Amino acid sequence: MKKLFVPALLGAVLFGSAALAAPTELSSGQFGLVYQLFSITIATMGASFIFFVLGKQNLGVKYQPAMLVSALVVAVACYHYFRISGSWSEAYTFVDGVYKASGLPFNDAYRYADWVLTVPLLLVEAVAVLALASNVASGMIGRLVVAALAMIVLGYPGEISLDTGTRLLWGTLSTIPFVYIIYTLFVELGKSLDRQPPRVQLLMKNLRLLLFASWGFYPIAYLMPLVFGSFSADGVVALQVGYSLADMIAKAGFGTLIYFIALEKTKADNEAKPGNLAMAGD
Amino acid sequence: MKKLFVPALLGAVLFGSAALAAPTELSSGQFGLVYQLFSITIATMGASFIFFVLGKQNLGVKYQPAMLVSALVVAVACYHYFRISGSWSEAYTFVDGVYKASGLPFNDAYRYADWVLTVPLLLVEAVAVLALASNVASGMIGRLVVAALAMIVLGYPGEISLDTGTRLLWGTLSTIPFVYIIYTLFVELGKSLDRQPPRVQLLMKNLRLLLFASWGFYPIAYLMPLVFGSFSADGVVALQVGYSLADMIAKAGFGTLIYFIALEKTKADNEAKPGNLAMAGD
Numbered sequence: 001m002k003k004l005f006v007p008a009l010l011g012a013v014l015f016g017s018a019a020l021a022a023p024t025e026l027s028s029g030q031f032g033l034v035y036q037l038f039s040i041t042i043a044t045m046g047a048s049f050i051f052f053v054l055g056k057q058n059l060g061v062k063y064q065p066a067m068l069v070s071a072l073v074v075a076v077a078c079y080h081y082f083r084i085s086g087s088w089s090e091a092y093t094f095v096d097g098v099y100k101a102s103g104l105p106f107n108d109a110y111r112y113a114d115w116v117l118t119v120p121l122l123l124v125e126a127v128a129v130l131a132l133a134s135n136v137a138s139g140m141i142g143r144l145v146v147a148a149l150a151m152i153v154l155g156y157p158g159e160i161s162l163d164t165g166t167r168l169l170w171g172t173l174s175t176i177p178f179v180y181i182i183y184t185l186f187v188e189l190g191k192s193l194d195r196q197p198p199r200v201q202l203l204m205k206n207l208r209l210l211l212f213a214s215w216g217f218y219p220i221a222y223l224m225p226l227v228f229g230s231f232s233a234d235g236v237v238a239l240q241v242g243y244s245l246a247d248m249i250a251k252a253g254f255g256t257l258i259y260f261i262a263l264e265k266t267k268a269d270n271e272a273k274p275g276n277l278a279m280a281g282d
Numbered sequence: 283m284k285k286l287f288v289p290a291l292l293g294a295v296l297f298g299s300a301a302l303a304a305p306t307e308l309s310s311g312q313f314g315l316v317y318q319l320f321s322i323t324i325a326t327m328g329a330s331f332i333f334f335v336l337g338k339q340n341l342g343v344k345y346q347p348a349m350l351v352s353a354l355v356v357a358v359a360c361y362h363y364f365r366i367s368g369s370w371s372e373a374y375t376f377v378d379g380v381y382k383a384s385g386l387p388f389n390d391a392y393r394y395a396d397w398v399l400t401v402p403l404l405l406v407e408a409v410a411v412l413a414l415a416s417n418v419a420s421g422m423i424g425r426l427v428v429a430a431l432a433m434i435v436l437g438y439p440g441e442i443s444l445d446t447g448t449r450l451l452w453g454t455l456s457t458i459p460f461v462y463i464i465y466t467l468f469v470e471l472g473k474s475l476d477r478q479p480p481r482v483q484l485l486m487k488n489l490r491l492l493l494f495a496s497w498g499f500y501p502i503a504y505l506m507p508l509v510f511g512s513f514s515a516d517g518v519v520a521l522q523v524g525y526s527l528a529d530m531i532a533k534a535g536f537g538t539l540i541y542f543i544a545l546e547k548t549k550a551d552n553e554a555k556p557g558n559l560a561m562a563g564d
Contacts, residue, residue: 046357055350
């Protein structure tokens with residue numbers, strides 16, 4: 001966890017460099033879609049936090065750290081979506097049936113601040129649930145966290161640029177560590193599959209799919225402004241909708257699936273030790 | 283929980299389509315009645331959350347998930363009523379003894395966002411407390427959740443329309459899955475009655491009544507703008523009062539009754555296994 005502070009500092013320096021551009025006018029529907037999705041994300045992250053904290057007690061002690069980390073991830077995301085939602089409201093004024101830019105910039109850097117804190121925690125969570133031998137796990141976590149920070153920091157200069165070439169260049173650079181992370185998790189999750197009970201295997205396969213589906217959303221959302229035109233209304237709406245959905249799946253959905261995997265593993269551990277009903281191991 | 287993301291997406295697309303109309307002037311009494319009822323709803327949901335979290339510990343472990351889900355439902359509702367209440371206050375300005383529309387739209391889409399998240403959870407809660415064989419339950423939950431989402435999504439186009447015919451058309455379509463849900467729960471709750479101890483039977487009958495009474499409120503509230511005239515002050519006040527009462531009964535009331543059913547079942551389970559006082563089985 002100590003490793004997070006230096007990157008967080010680096011990130012903060014970068015985030016300070018620019019306020020994001022946003023379109024000068026949105027229809028009531030465009031503004032409302034993004035606003036309502038931010039609100040749903042706040043509710044989803046908040047409810048997930050309660051679920052992870054209370055549900056943790058049903059799990060064997062060795063699976064509880066993964067749920068604790070899941071709870072931290074959604075708590076941090078809930079906070080950031082409150083801020084993002086507030087900034088979205090302040091950036092527009094309702095005039096004559098449409099939403100016009102108020103002059104205050106929409107601060108989308110909250111998203112990158114959120115990722116700097118939550119993505120390393122998500123990776124810790126993914127590796128923790130594998131319950132790998134601790135020496136293997138700690139080396140892998142270190143490499144994944146470094147790759148995650150490289151991915152976020154490299155993506156940001158493209159995110160704040162209005163220039164297609166710049167967005168593509170940094171987006172491509174950011175994709176290199178991204179592919180490394182997805183590949184590592186996929187392969188390692190695959191390796192650990194044979195060692196799992198059948199029902200856990202099925203859930204683990206779903207976890208791999210969920211990981212692929214949710215992480216795959218981010219590069220697609222990143223490209224939306226290029227598809228619809230840089231900082232056009234549609235481009236920004238598609239970007240915000242895409243990131244919000246990806247965050248809900250990658251954080252609340254991922255944690256929920258890990259909870260059910262851990263619940264199955266707790267049951268399997270209890271069946272393996274019939275004399276020990278109350279505790280799921282150590 | 284994973285199932286919620288697609289509906290959340292669908293819902294968000296719909297919510298983006300319009301900000302709800304509201305009457306241009308309300309009397310002090312009309313504004314105050316709705317405002318105070320929103321506040322009472324926030325307090326009721328918040329208090330229920332505390333009750334469900336703390337009361338959960340008194341129940342056998344197999345009944346605890348139902349209380350956990352109840353807690354999530356009222357937490358999400360509490361958040362949305364905070365938002366609805368804030369939007370109501372912003373939509374009106376107190377001028378010369380009356381409340382005049384401020385120009386900011388009243389965002390009633392929070393209600394539909396809330397239902398997209400909470401109604402599937404309420405159905406999970408209802409089925410969980412039946413403690414049915416898990417294969418029966420999981421198939422039934424799936425069908426009920428699909429029906430619930432159809433009901434919400436079909437209701438929304440009518441809710442935001444000022445036209446009587448449109449409101450009636452979508453309201454009628456939405457009633458089809460609504461009747462299916464009520465019928466299924468009624469019949470299934472009825473079937474499980476014979477297998478219950480006498481005191482649990484009485485509570486289960488009350489649960490059926492409560493379910494019928496609270497869910498029955500929603501279509502009545504939906505029709506209020508037709509009774510009083512579309513988006514007349516009286517119509518909007520009756521709609522908001524009806525939905526708030528229905529939400530309190532269907533969420534806080536339903537969860538409270540489930541708590542007492544689970545408490546009776548925990549006692550019955552403990553009596554059946556006299557050697558095992560601490561645990562209610564699994």
